[in-house]
Amino acid sequence: MKSKTRFNKLWLIPLGLALLAGFYYLPPVHSRLAWRVDELRTKIIYYFNPPSEAVFQPSGEAALTIETAIATVRAEYMMTLTPQVTATAMPTTGPTPTPTVTSTPLPGSVILPGVKYVDQHERWNYCGPANLTMALNFWGWPGNRDDVARVVKPGNGNLRESFIDQGKDDKNVMPYELVDFVNEETEFRALLRNGGDENLIKRMLAAGFPVLIEKGYYKDTKTNTDWLGHYLFTTGYDDSRGGFIVQDAYLRDANLKPIGKDMLVDYATYQYGWREFNYLFMVIYPADRENEVQTLLGPWSDEKWASQHALELAEKDIQTLTGNDLFFAWFNRGTSHVALQQYVDAATAYDQAFALYSKWDVEKADRPYRILWYQTGPYFAYFYSARYQDVISLADTTLNETISKPTLEESLLWRGRAYYMSGNTQAAVDDYRAALKVHVNWVPALQALQDLGLQP
DSSP states (O other), rough: OHHHHHHHHHHHHHOOOHHHHHHHSSSHHHHHHHHHHHHHHHHHHHHOGGGOOOOOOOOOSSSOOOOHHHHHHHHHHTTTHHHHHHTSSSSSOSSSSOSOOOSSOSSSSSSOOOOOOOOOOSSSHHHHHHHHHHHHHTTTTOHHHHHHHHHHEEEEEETSSOOOTTTTTTTEEEEEHHHHHHHHSSSEEEEESOOOOOOHHHHHHHHOOOOOEEEEEEEEETTTEEEEEEEHHHHHHTTTTEEEEEESSSOTTTTTTTTTTEEEEEEHHHHHHHHTTOOOOEEEGGGHHHHHHHOOOOOOOOHHHHHHHHHHHHHHHHHHHOOOHHHHHHHHHHHHHTTTTTTHHHHHHHHHHHHHTTOHHHHHOOOOTHHHHHOOHHHHHHHHHHHHHHHHHHHHHHHHHHSSSSOOHHHHHHHHHHHHHHHHHHHHHHHHHHHHSSSOOHHHHHHHHHHOOOOO
């Protein structure tokens, strides 16, 4: 009789699980717990396969002669390398640089008024949307972070998916995607440059223009572990306190309360993290203030000059930096060469960077194994140098060893292109379609399929 009673109560188990699942997916609960569940899953995967141990070893071998390869690749793919190339790897000459920007001394302190703080939490990978929203809201744009994300990280296109889960697998929004959003979806304007410096940021701020930078960031600054790429909205500076005033969308206290509003970051710390992204910066501004922005930028108004300047900064850093920092200097050199379309020189620089990466001193800091999540210059360099196997190997390392799920659309796209150039068309098609599952209607992947006469 007792066994029969126990049997009759077994139906409570699936009912309890169903109720638990239903409770978990209630928006207030899901927003607080989902990231913890995902973080636990990732930690388990990384425990058995530590991503910091993954090391890419370039072969340095080109599939064809360089001249033939570049001519062939450009002819077949120039139309497919859309926004990413246009924004970061094919600079166009801008207005004639202003010889002298201004002789007016900069004030000792500037704190821009009217900044509306936006955090990135209760969403997945919202650093880009949150920071761009702050930059646009500053100028009166009425939208919010979800309006930005709907365009720049739409996920798989499932309209029934809540914003809490939308674009979950899209780990990063590239700078060119943010710039394109401003220029194509709003009445404002945005520009992107490499090679910025502290005085330029101050000059922009003193004239009333906040600046968005991308920087390296260690999640645990005490132990230098868990390196990430991070956007930082810069809205002021104070020389008396020795730092920039920033809006950090990520930081929270022990009670999960955002604490990144109006933070002071000392100049040395700001510079250190900024260097890890080749001193990249973005300026968002009203269209009718275009001339004012160009004048303030001075020589940086010319994208090619800015890329050449970034190259010179990287070369100086190579002469002065040591240890782990030297890796970023060589990586920046490669990135600058890519921006100048000097792909063979870029590939050589990246080879040196990856050689240093393999010797990284893990006692001082964890390897920045996520770097290809944010910076895809090596794919450009190796692809346009006809080193297709290196593109494939680098993408394999990135997709299979540095992330819990292979959901980096840029890595999938470049591996697909390299597969195609190596004669493996089906593998290329599979990668293009996989990229579209991460970022629906992503133009480069769509065009790659259309060039083959295929649908997504």
